[in-house]
Structures are given as C-alpha cells and as structure tokens.
Amino acid sequence: MGKLRSLVSFFLPQFCPVCGKRSMKDGALCEDCFRKYSREQKETCAVCGKRAGDCLCGTAHLSRTFISGKKFVAVNFYRGYDKSSDRVTERMIGKFKKKYDRALTDFFAREISGRLLPLMSEAGEVPGEWTLTYPPRSPGNLAKYGFDQSEAAVRSISRYTGIPWKKTLFRVESGEQKGLGRADRAENAGSLRVLRRADTEGKKIILFDDVITTGATVAAATDELIRRGAEAVFPVCIARTQTKKKERQKR
Numbered sequence: 001m002g003k004l005r006s007l008v009s010f011f012l013p014q015f016c017p018v019c020g021k022r023s024m025k026d027g028a029l030c031e032d033c034f035r036k037y038s039r040e041q042k043e044t045c046a047v048c049g050k051r052a053g054d055c056l057c058g059t060a061h062l063s064r065t066f067i068s069g070k071k072f073v074a075v076n077f078y079r080g081y082d083k084s085s086d087r088v089t090e091r092m093i094g095k096f097k098k099k100y101d102r103a104l105t106d107f108f109a110r111e112i113s114g115r116l117l118p119l120m121s122e123a124g125e126v127p128g129e130w131t132l133t134y135p136p137r138s139p140g141n142l143a144k145y146g147f148d149q150s151e152a153a154v155r156s157i158s159r160y161t162g163i164p165w166k167k168t169l170f171r172v173e174s175g176e177q178k179g180l181g182r183a184d185r186a187e188n189a190g191s192l193r194v195l196r197r198a199d200t201e202g203k204k205i206i207l208f209d210d211v212i213t214t215g216a217t218v219a220a221a222t223d224e225l226i227r228r229g230a231e232a233v234f235p236v237c238i239a240r241t242q243t244k245k246k247e248r249q250k251r
C-alpha cells in the first residue's frame with residue numbers, strides 16, 4: 001500500500017502548495033517558493049538577533065527540558081498571514097492546517113527531523129527511547145477540517161526519526177463550550193489531559209505543535225505531561241511568532 005502510493009506520486013506531477021506551479025522533484029515546493037522559503041529561514045529576531053531556531057525570546061515558560069543546550073526546535077519565524085506579503089512560510093502553514101497535503105506535511109517533518117536528530121545524537125539521546133506526541137486539534141476545528149494536522153505531522157516525523165509516536169493528550173471541553181457558536185467553539189479549545197498515565201509515566205516526550213505563538217498551549221501540555229509522570233518534555237514546532245521590539249519593554 002505505502003509502496004504503491006509512493007510509486008503513484010513518483011509518476012504524477014506534484015504542484016507547489018503555495019503558487020500551484022510544478023514542484024521540484026524531491027520536495028513540496030516549486031523552485032521559486034523554495035528560494036523564498038530558504039531566504040525566510042535566514043531571518044533574525046529583532047530583539048536578540050538570532051535565527052528562529054536559536055531565539056529564546058518570550059519562551060521563558062515553554063519548557064524545563066534542554067537537549068544539547070537547546071530549549072526547543074523551531075524551523076522558522078511566523079509573522080501572521082498577510083495576503084499582500086511575498087512570504088511563503090505563512091501560506092505553507094495555512095495550507096498545512098486546512099487540507100491534508102502529504103508532500104507538504106513530509107516537507108515540514110523533514111525540516112524538523114533534520115534539526116532534532118543532530119541535537120539528540122549530540123546529547124547521546126536515543127530516538128527510540130522517546131515518544132512523539134502532540135496537543136490534538138480542538139473539536140471545533142477537527143469537525144471543520146476533518147483531520148488533525150499535528151497527528152499527520154507527528155506520524156511523518158516518526159517515520160523520519162524512528163521516534164515512536166502516540167496520542168497521549170486529549171481535550172476536555174469546558175462547561176461553557178455548549179453555549180458557544182461554531183467559531184467561538186474552535187477558539188475555546190478546552191483543557192489538555194493525559195488519559196492513560198501509563199503512556200507518560202517515566203517517559204521522555206517530544207511535543208509537536210505546529211505554531212508556537214504565546215507558548216500557552218505547549219506550556220499547558222508540558223505541565224500536564226509532567227504532572228502525569230513524564231520525565232522530560234521537549235517541544236518542536238514548524239514556526240514561532242517573533243517577539244516585537246516594543247513587547248520587550250513590557251517585560
């Protein structure tokens with residue numbers, strides 16, 4: 001089945017999820033968009049001058065676990081979606097969330113795996129001893145889009161890294177949920193719970209979230225996993241929002 005599918009996708013032309021042009025042979029993006037994407041990866045934080053993968057601005061509460069001196073893995077900065085912008089990162093993430101796209105999901109999974117594996121090996125961490133998991137999509141958004149983009153990404157990262165994955169977290173809807181409209185329900189994500197302690201007790205966990213904005217979701221998930229006995233929690237994300245200079249004065 002898997003072999004057949006990869007054979008089919010080998011012969012069928014793939015199209016760039018950003019602009020619709022023919023994709024490059026070995027990736028989701030077309031050549032132009034890949035060039036833009038690579039340029040965006042070199043952008044630096046306005047506060048600390050570091051790239052997305054090294055910047056720790058605004059992430060004080062994110063995690064207590066470091067791997068090889070790093071607090072988490074982020075591939076890019078996320079600047080919010082803007083129609084007039086020439087950037088591709090936000091458009092890629094928009095597509096990634098809306099409709100399952102295997103090539104795009106695998107692209108992001110390779111990006112994350114390519115950063116995660118060297119860190120783990122440097123720190124002497126064995127991928128097979130960790131578990132990959134994710135905060136699941138809110139029930140509202142799951143109903144709206146019909147799939148969980150984080151689960152898709154986690155399956156793919158697992159294939160590239162050899163880290164086994166497991167759904168450990170569930171959302172408990174809050175009481176007010178019933179009275180809310182559809183859009184509000186999607187926003188009101190409820191709180192995260194571990195259902196089976198056996199899945200987290202004594203486990204070292206890689207936690208995937210597609211975009212880290214305030215870090216609140218990742219922090220809440222980390223707290224719950226640790227409360228349920230997890231030994232370590234290390235977050236990975238595709239992109240993180242950039243701390244603006246004026247926000248720094250508030251802290």
Ligand SMILES: [Zn+2]
Pocket residue numbers: 016017018019020021029030031032033034
């Ligand atoms: Zn393109």
Ligand SMILES: [Zn+2]
Pocket residue numbers: 045046047048049050055056057243
């Ligand atoms: Zn920074």
